[in-house]
Amino acid sequence: MKAKAPPAKQAPADRTDDLLTNFLTSNLRLDARKGHVELMGHRIMLFRFEFLVAIQKQLETTIGTSAKGVLYLAGERAAQEVMPAMADRMKQLPSGKEALVALQRMSDIWATIGVGRAAVTMFTPGEGRYSFKIEDSTFPAAYGPSSRPVCHLWAGWAAGVVKRLFGRDVLCEEVQCRSMGARFCEFEIRPHIALPPKP
Ligand SMILES: [Zn+2]
Numbered sequence: 001m002k003a004k005a006p007p008a009k010q011a012p013a014d015r016t017d018d019l020l021t022n023f024l025t026s027n028l029r030l031d032a033r034k035g036h037v038e039l040m041g042h043r044i045m046l047f048r049f050e051f052l053v054a055i056q057k058q059l060e061t062t063i064g065t066s067a068k069g070v071l072y073l074a075g076e077r078a079a080q081e082v083m084p085a086m087a088d089r090m091k092q093l094p095s096g097k098e099a100l101v102a103l104q105r106m107s108d109i110w111a112t113i114g115v116g117r118a119a120v121t122m123f124t125p126g127e128g129r130y131s132f133k134i135e136d137s138t139f140p141a142a143y144g145p146s147s148r149p150v151c152h153l154w155a156g157w158a159a160g161v162v163k164r165l166f167g168r169d170v171l172c173e174e175v176q177c178r179s180m181g182a183r184f185c186e187f188e189i190r191p192h193i194a195l196p197p198k199p
Pocket residue numbers: 137140149150151174176177178179185186
């Protein structure tokens with residue numbers, strides 16, 4: 001039996017999740033002989049989130065509250081270094097030139113690395129302010145309960161991405177976290193206003 005043609009005005013179904021799933025499975029290569037895993041030609045390592053949690057908790061034990069800044073800056077540095085490769089991946093996804101589309105693409109790419117599902121919740125590029133949330137975030141689930149946000153790596157990463165995409169110095173703060181019992185992790189990005197030099 002022939003399927004009915006959809007009405008002319010019906011919006012096309014959003015197949016992003018299917019595309020992302022296929023994208024990852026068709027671009028992941030394992031060379032067991034060498035013990036290498038590659039994604040689009042970039043060597044990657046597969047590990048459980050407990051590995052990252054162990055690094056963060058050891059930093060917190062050894063250097064205390066400075067751990068947050070170290071992890072944030074590490075995330076920012078990683079974004080700056082990985083962005084060219086991410087740009088390759090963005091080309092593989094449905095194209096778009098606008099900044100919001102670029103950010104949405106970036107959140108789609110996050111879905112492929114297992115961090116959770118990110119979504120832009122506020123977008124005011126004129127003011128350099130953005131917000132996003134990560135639902136089903138995996139890192140805080142592995143970290144366990146905390147009285148403060150714990151996703152410093154992702155906060156730094158997001159700041160690095162915005163810096164690289166829009167050439168603007170920004171700060172990113174996680175304002176609520178799944179580790180604190182929130183339904184999702186939420187991040188706010190705002191311009192980084194440099195302090196005036198000391199007289
Ligand atoms: Zn979090």
